[in-house]
Amino acid sequence: MSILSLVNAACTRLIESGIRPEEAGFDAEVLARHLLGWDRATYFTERHRKVTRAFDKEYITLIARRARREPVAYLTGQREFWGLEFAITPDTLIPRPETELLIETVLHLRPDRSIDGVLVDVGTGSGCIAVVLAIEFPNMTIVATDISQPALAVAQANAKRHGVSERIEWRHGPQLAGLSGPIDLIVSNPPYVTAQAMQHLAPEVRDHEPHVALNGGTGGTRTLRALIAEASVKLVNNGSLVVEFGCDQEAVFRQVVNAAHLTDTQVIHDIQGLPRVGVATYRTNR
Structure with a gap:
């Protein structure tokens, strides 16, 4: 499975948990980039790579927490301001x-x-x-x-x-x-x-x-x-x-x-x- 396929599946799970579709897609991507240490440009270039076992495990855990409505900022530990x-x-x-x-x-x-x-x-x-x-x-x-x-x-x-x-x-x-x-x-x-x-x-x-x-x-x-x-x-x-x-x-x-x-x-x-x-x-x- 590619990273993109896993992110798309995560987006569907977040929508099913009650998160708005536009927010779910963004959150699924942000959490993937957080684990990979990628900026958005790198994500769009490399998202067709095959998922590693380590990434799959960590990502599924983060998505499960987000589905329980934990804020993304607490999951990544970061927030931009000014x-x-x-x-x-x-x-x-x-x-x-x-x-x-x-x-x-x-x-x-x-x-x-x-x-x-x-x-x-x-x-x-x-x-x-x-x-x-x-x-x-x-x-x-x-x-x-x-x-x-x-x-x-x-x-x-x-x-x-x-x-x-x-x-x-x-x-x-x-x-x-x-x-x-x-x-x-x-x-x-x-x-x-x-x-x-x-x-x-x-x-x-x-x-x-x-x-x-x-x-x-x-x-x-x-x-x-x-x-x-x-x-x-x-x-x-x-x-x-x-x-x-x-x-x-x-x-x-x-x-x-x-x-x-x-x-x-x-x-x-x-x-x-x-x-x-x-x-x-x-x-x-x-």
């Missing part, structure tokens, strides 16, 4: 493409890449946001916090991989705990799925990703509210909070920001036109 490869484990949320909008927003907000100051990534997870911003702002002090010690270990490994481990300070704890300020920028992709919606998530998310990084409590804004309250007393003058939230949480974001007396509120929409990222600024003369 053009960089990050190690991913079940202790970390899998980075989503829409979270790159957070990075874009920060770069637009602070176009001068030579600035210094303190930037805090709250709920760093895999560390993808902290690492990217450490690369983009080489003179800033980066602090990354998370309530999960295993997630912090993954983030530290990713920082080392991308050559910025000495630039990032790691804090184990919730939100801004232990940080007295002043802070120039606070960036966060906090948990924002409502407690009620957790059970309705896709199996890949509901059954495999860390609930602590997903569940935002009743209304999905528990962490968002706490973070805004802390930001209002720890940001420097003209310091800003940049935060991702659920597409139905814009009104809550604006309400809580106003109550905390933060100003210059902005809401940025994602590629689907949905409100996704909020910006608010602290000013002493507000």
Whole structure:
């Protein structure tokens, strides 16, 4: 049997497990390339090769796990974010493409890449946001916090991989705990799925990703509210909070920001036109 024939059979199995056909075909190919160490060009050139016994055994095992709806990122241990490869484990949320909008927003907000100051990534997870911003702002002090010690270990490994481990300070704890300020920028992709919606998530998310990084409590804004309250007393003058939230949480974001007396509120929409990222600024003369 050729590699292509085995991949096609795997695609059929994934479809039968409930995975959408277009996703199943892509996943079957990605898992094959992962085991073979091939890029896509090599795969298309060499996919008619005969399957080896070792590959057949490992590949069938991976496909069986994917059929049980384990995310591909956990099976390969990798996920791309901002053009960089990050190690991913079940202790970390899998980075989503829409979270790159957070990075874009920060770069637009602070176009001068030579600035210094303190930037805090709250709920760093895999560390993808902290690492990217450490690369983009080489003179800033980066602090990354998370309530999960295993997630912090993954983030530290990713920082080392991308050559910025000495630039990032790691804090184990919730939100801004232990940080007295002043802070120039606070960036966060906090948990924002409502407690009620957790059970309705896709199996890949509901059954495999860390609930602590997903569940935002009743209304999905528990962490968002706490973070805004802390930001209002720890940001420097003209310091800003940049935060991702659920597409139905814009009104809550604006309400809580106003109550905390933060100003210059902005809401940025994602590629689907949905409100996704909020910006608010602290000013002493507000």
